[in-house]
Amino acid sequence: MKKSLLFILLVCCTFLFTTCIDIENPNKLLDEQVAAIDQHIQLNYPNDIVFYDGSGIRFVVRQFGSMPPAKTGQNLQVDIIGKVFKSTVPFQDELLTTKLENVSVQGLRFVLTNNMVGSKVIAFIPSEYAFGAEGTSNVPSNSIIEYDLTLVQAQLTTAQNNQLATDTVAIKNFIDANSIANVVRHPSGLYYKVTKTGTGEFPTVFSTINFTYTGKFMNSGTVFDDGRLDALLFNLVDGFKIGLPKLRAGGKITLYVPSYLGYGSTASGAVPANSVLIFDVELNTVKN
Numbered sequence: 001m002k003k004s005l006l007f008i009l010l011v012c013c014t015f016l017f018t019t020c021i022d023i024e025n026p027n028k029l030l031d032e033q034v035a036a037i038d039q040h041i042q043l044n045y046p047n048d049i050v051f052y053d054g055s056g057i058r059f060v061v062r063q064f065g066s067m068p069p070a071k072t073g074q075n076l077q078v079d080i081i082g083k084v085f086k087s088t089v090p091f092q093d094e095l096l097t098t099k100l101e102n103v104s105v106q107g108l109r110f111v112l113t114n115n116m117v118g119s120k121v122i123a124f125i126p127s128e129y130a131f132g133a134e135g136t137s138n139v140p141s142n143s144i145i146e147y148d149l150t151l152v153q154a155q156l157t158t159a160q161n162n163q164l165a166t167d168t169v170a171i172k173n174f175i176d177a178n179s180i181a182n183v184v185r186h187p188s189g190l191y192y193k194v195t196k197t198g199t200g201e202f203p204t205v206f207s208t209i210n211f212t213y214t215g216k217f218m219n220s221g222t223v224f225d226d227g228r229l230d231a232l233l234f235n236l237v238d239g240f241k242i243g244l245p246k247l248r249a250g251g252k253i254t255l256y257v258p259s260y261l262g263y264g265s266t267a268s269g270a271v272p273a274n275s276v277l278i279f280d281v282e283l284n285t286v287k288n
Helices: 028-043 106-113 156-176 238-247
Strands: 049-052 060-063 075-085 092-099 120-125 143-154 191-196 208-217 223-232 252-257 277-286
Touching: 028 060, 028 120, 060 075, 060 277, 106 120, 106 143, 191 238, 238 277
Parallel strands: none
Antiparallel strands: 049 060, 060 120, 075 092, 075 143, 120 143, 191 252, 208 223, 208 277, 252 277
């Protein structure tokens, strides 16, 4: 079993921020700001799903999107309101259109990377990952920043669009040739078929799940990976992020995954670039 094949790298604090935090000599200001953020969240969002990152960045999920997260090179549209923590006057209120890599605020880029498009979130970013000690003309030095965000759209690149069109034809031909009924097409380009509904709860993309899976190449039927895993759903390929929230615990689903929702244009282990994949998945348990 090639356990690592199912995982893609989550761009998280482990990689973005470990050089910024000295564990043995913690930053007093950062600790104070994180404590203030956590207290605010506990008082104001006691029943919401909250993502707690080791860097101190937090975001409250008010609505889960169903489209894949934005990637480098894509044009991203975000309805954004930015305020200094606990202020009522925004310093930013706009429909922001930009490429993900051009977002200059480190913590904001992290939040945008780690949410599904279509999501509505309230993000709290310590000053170290926002505007720092320098601040801006509208943001005082060492300010915690609060962003109210709706991730509106992430446009595929021309290359991604072209490959998706090719993959879509291949998936449709496969489904027709094998007379597979009751297959649903998701707006992302994922095709899926729920083969057992299950009776447990639905996962969110931030649920830890236990699942059994088999991954095959669509063009040959060759199995390239299988096994049983525990994982944070967001750490898996985009086809899983989109498909598994459709499934209750105890259910089974078949995913027909175009390459950009799998491993994309880069080879990964035994998976060649631009591979269309089929995953048979049984969702055993969900821990929200």
